[in-house]
Amino acid sequence: MNNFMLKPLGLSLLAASLGSMASVASAASVAEQAEGILNKQCVACHTREGDNQWSRISYQRKTPEGWLMTIARMQVMHGLEISDADRRVLVKHLSDTQGLAPEETDGYRYVLERRLNAQESLEPALLAEGCARCHSGARFKLQRRDEAEWEHLAHFHLGQYPSAEYQMLSRDRDWFPIMMEKLVPMLGEQQPLQSSEWSSWQQATKTDMKGRWSVAGHMPGKGDLTATMVVTPLAGEDQFSVSMSGQYADGTPLQGSGKATLYTGYEWRANLTIDGVRMRQVFAVRDGQLTGRMFNRNDESMGADISAAHMDGKSTLLAVQPGYIKAGTQSELMLVGTGLSGMPTFGKGVEVVSIRKDSDRRMHVTVRASRNHEGVNAVSIGKAKGVELAVYKDIDQVNVVPAYAVARVGGNGGSTNKLFARFEAEAWSAGKDGQTGTADDFRIGMVPATWEARPFDDIAAADNDLGFAGRLDPRTGVFSTADAGPNPQRRMMTNNAGHLTVTAQVQDGNQTHSADAELIVTVQRWNNPPIP
Amino acid sequence: MTEIHKHWWKPLALTGFVATLATTLAGCATAPMDSASLTPDSKPLIPGKEYMIMANRPHQIHVVEMENDTLYTSCDMPGDFGPGALIMAPDNHTAYMLTNHYKHIYGIDLDTCELTFHAAMSQAPNERTISMMSFALSPDGSELYSLQNPTILNRDHYRVQDTRLSVYKTADGMNAQPVRTFDAPRQVTVMATANDGSLYMAGADIYKMDVHTGKVETAIPARNWQRPLYAPPDVLAVWPIQSPRNDFTILYVTAKFQDETYDMNTAEWIYGYFNVDLETGETTTTDFAEFTEIFFTGMRSPNDGNLMYGVLNNLAKYDIKEKKQLKTSTLDHSYYCLAFSHDGKKIYAGGTFNDLAIFDADSLELIGKLELPGGDTSPTTLQAFVR
The missing domain is CATH 2.60.40.10 (Immunoglobulins)
Structure with a gap:
């Protein structure tokens, strides 16, 4: 087997496997299909332990990307042969039934969102030295296992990559004994298989994605953006078509469409073509709102930070664009949200001069900022709040x-x-x-x-x-x-x-x-x- | 900018190499066993002449005649190439090569290109075992020693096993099995035997093993050295180079602090070397230079034990006593591995591409370059010997 198979399997995997599953939808549910695949193919190595339980597999929880990497590793290193369609079914099923709660991904979503310049700081240093010197800390922070499973993982690492104990930050210490005696128990304690967050999330009401969403965003090198996103269910569980229509602050339009899958009840993954560019959306959806990043699949440095709210009648504020005004000046700001109506307030020292509303999701407000006040003001309109305006005298x-x-x-x-x-x-x-x-x-x-x-x-x-x-x-x-x-x-x-x-x-x-x-x-x- | 900052990339260079090792190591689990005689048009070496061996892709050993620095003959090797580490037997016509993704050692008679020896590092069907460039021959050539890193591959999980030292009889041919095995420390790389038969190995410390009893003692403390105001040394020695001086030389990098505040910002960064004189067993720990760049291999001159040479992105020469760089020569690409001619007049650099660069050991001027048939040399070892 050739190790370089990893290369073509890299990001194309992400597109192929976390893309739409519409093609595999059939009368059987994802769960039924997945159990069929597990019992047919995975049992070659993983022992079936009663109903819906397999050795190793049933003792881990991770993100959709985590499950995808696991199955891809079975293909690359252990000779698993599986169709893309079957792999999509497995990733969907395992992320739904053995995923992470939203709270369990907090603080590490940058890696899913492909923010490749993120700087990690892991405590204790042993985590960085033991694990994150070769891959991101987020890779293992986004997994849950009991100690025995973490131990398997440590053995796999040194067994598969014997040079791991000779590298810098290994060769200065008794690396493997330290991994076994300190790191493995620490991970088992800090990131165990069961958690109250996961139990709660499994019971929680999930957001219905169907409908129109108001979108606010910011793309480095381009500027602020607003859009509407329309989500339409497709055949198959948690499969959707998605379209976006909007514009950047400089007036250039933003148009595109694609397909999406919702994993674990909140992990939104979509592949779209936006203005001729293949983009990917990695969003977390909670309580009718989503946040995340939409990025160019060919150059992940190009991407927009996105927040959006379901246009389901509620009043929500997503952003004020731009988010600052110089004291003693007058300028037009745009409020972005849903159900925007009434008189907005911009806090101390900022007066509304005039309002121009082009929809209930975008309101253009001309404001004047007093020369005597500076600070971070809370912005609100009706009951909607949660957005801030910086009023500054000078850039310092x-x-x-x-x-x-x-x-x-x-x-x-x-x-x-x-x-x-x-x-x-x-x-x-x-x-x-x-x-x-x-x-x-x-x-x-x-x-x-x-x-x-x-x-x-x-x-x-x-x-x-x-x-x-x-x-x-x-x-x-x-x-x-x-x-x-x-x-x-x-x-x-x-x-x-x-x-x-x-x-x-x-x-x-x-x-x-x-x-x-x-x-x-x-x-x-x-x-x-x-x-x- | 501090010296430390200026050299931020250097640790990356080493990690990069180890990443390459990982790639090579992660290859196939089974190794093909090719036929024993691979090159019908072999050309016997001439007794008394000096030769150099090096290996490259796809799977061959080249023998360079060192008087005129021309390619003398090439022998095909079985299996997938890598790492291509070589040692020469005391008989001066048998070469041993670690290849097949670090999992097999072959012996080949360079006079005939016939394989005379093969040992799989794995000793059970569900075991996958590598050797991290860690092999050596007894002084009489009758035994081969290898430090092995085994992993048991269970159906749904791996179990890393304790490392072991396996002893083979070189006369046992193409399916050699260990005649003795001993527990041995982890994290060991290169090794060499002394004239008295003791086996020296570079790991956390430089160890000395009795190959009959398996008893291990510390010959030179490295990670555990007690040198006041010195940081523990960083050592990554993966080329088992045999020196005409009969030295076992391991480079180290360390920091010497100004005082007990142990302030890294004012510390002195130092290159040094551990040495075992394989004739006498005498050991030394010697600082020899300011640490300004990484060398992958270093070796003392056969003629003058006070001269240290190092190579990676430059070829450099140092006066050990004066702790001073005497000369440096820029290279057209990186070279990993050094070797001297036995008269000490020429120094050779190889590894990376498929060429051998030849320098005047005194002036460090490039005096020749030999391009070898085949692909890149990867981390092969250069070994000079007199047939």
Whole structure:
């Protein structure tokens, strides 16, 4: 068997397996079909233990992506032969019956949402050193097992990858005994199979996805967006067609459609084509609202943070766009939500000048902010609230987000796409005390900036990383990565890797603020599973 | 920028290599057993001449004649290539190669290209066992030692087993089974035998094993060294290079703190080497340079024990006593592995691509380059020997 099978199975798996199951819908329920597959194919290795219970399989809970990776590993490493359709049935069934409660995914959804520049900090350090030096911490944080199952996992890791105990952060200690004696019991205690959250979630009323949704979002490099999303049930359990129609703040339209599956009663996964780009939605749905990310399947750096509410008659506020106003100025803001009616309030020092409503999900409000007040104001309309407006006198500090980014070369005839990097300038106010870095600082929001890249250090300068690694758009902050492959023009024929400093300049009246981020441009991620 | 920050990528380089090992290791569970005679047009080596061996993809050992640095002959090897680690037997015509995804060791007579020895690291049908570049021959060549990492593959779960040292008789041919096995420490990589038959192994510490009783003692403390103000050393030695000096040399990197505050920011970063003189058993721990870049292998000159050479992205030469870099030569690509000619005048670099780079050991000038038929050399070992 060839280990490189992992490569083509990587992200295409995500699209193929977590795509629509409409094609496999039949008279038999997903549960009946899945039990049939388990009893026919999985029992080759997994012992059947009474009704609906199989060794190993029945003692774990994880996300849809987690189950997909498990089954894919059975294919790649253990010779399982299974059709894509059957695999979709298994992933759906196992995520529904042995998934995670929404609360159990809190804090780790970035990995499902493919926010690849997320910085993890795991406590205790042993978790980072023992596990997360090879893969994300979220990969195991999004699993639940009892101690005996965690022990199986540890044995699998060293058995499959014997070099694991020779790597940095292993070879300085008695790695395997530490894994067995400390890490395995710790995981069993912290992330056991059974939980009250999961018991409650299984009993909880789930959101009916069918209908119209009001959508608010923000895409780095592009700006704010609003849309309506229409969800229509298809044949098959939890299968839907989905369409989106809206626009970005700069007026460009946003249009597209696709298909979706709802896993575990709240894990929404959809593949859509939006304005000609293959996008994926990874949302968590709770109480008629959803949050998550919609991203480009070919370049996951491109994506929008999304929130949406079901247009079921309730009044909901999703966003105010933009989320800031300068004290002493007048400007038009847009409220996005559902059932918006009545007079909105924007808090102390902010007066409504005029209102223009183009639907009950979007309200354009011209407001004037007093020059004497600054701070974070609560916004409300009727009973709907939960949105804030930053009122600032001056921008006192700018941060580049992300402060540390990784882009990857790609294309050039290879099997792996380029991964770009997208930067934004985040403005902060020093608050009343005028001192940055104190408790009364408040975030203003993402503001326009001009962008420039330079070599990170002398080595990067000597190797002309700036000339080879790609190009930073001075207007949008989007870094377009260079082609993959050895470059004969470079020292040691190396590829177009680079180490750059990215600088944002933000103009606020007569003041110019600048801030830096670090950008690593590196090689392709060859092994690119759904959960890195 | 601090020195530490400047070298942030270096740990990645090592991890990258280990990731490559993982990829190679994760291959097929069963190894094909090819026929014993693979190359009919073999060419006997000439006694008294100096040769170098190295291996590359798809599955061959090349023998380079070192007087003129030309390819003398090539022998096909069975199975899937990798890692291609080689050692030369004391008889100077049998080479032993770890291959087939780290799971099999073959012996081959380079005069005839005939396979004379084969041992599967696995010793049971449901066992999958690798050796992490960890093999050596007794001084008389009659025994082969291998540190093995077994895993039992059960139907629905794996169980990692304790590591063991297996002893084979090299005369046992193509289906050699261990004649003795002993418990042995985990995390062991390269090994070498001393003239007295003791087996030295690089692991958490440098161990010395009695190959008759299995008794293990610490020859040189590494992870457990007690050097005031020194951090524990970082050691990753995976090339079993045999030195003309009859040294077993292991590079280490460490930090020496200014005082008991143990402040990393003011610590001195140091390259050093552990050494076992395989003739006398004498052991040393010696700092030799400021740590400025990673070397995958390092070796002392056959002519001057005060000169240390290292290679990866540069070939560098150090004065050990003065703790000073004497010269450095930039390379056109990375090379993993070093070897000297026995007269100490030429130094060879190989590994990665399919070429062998030859340098003047004094000036470090490139004096030749030999491109070998076949693909990349991966982490093969270069071994120079006189037939």
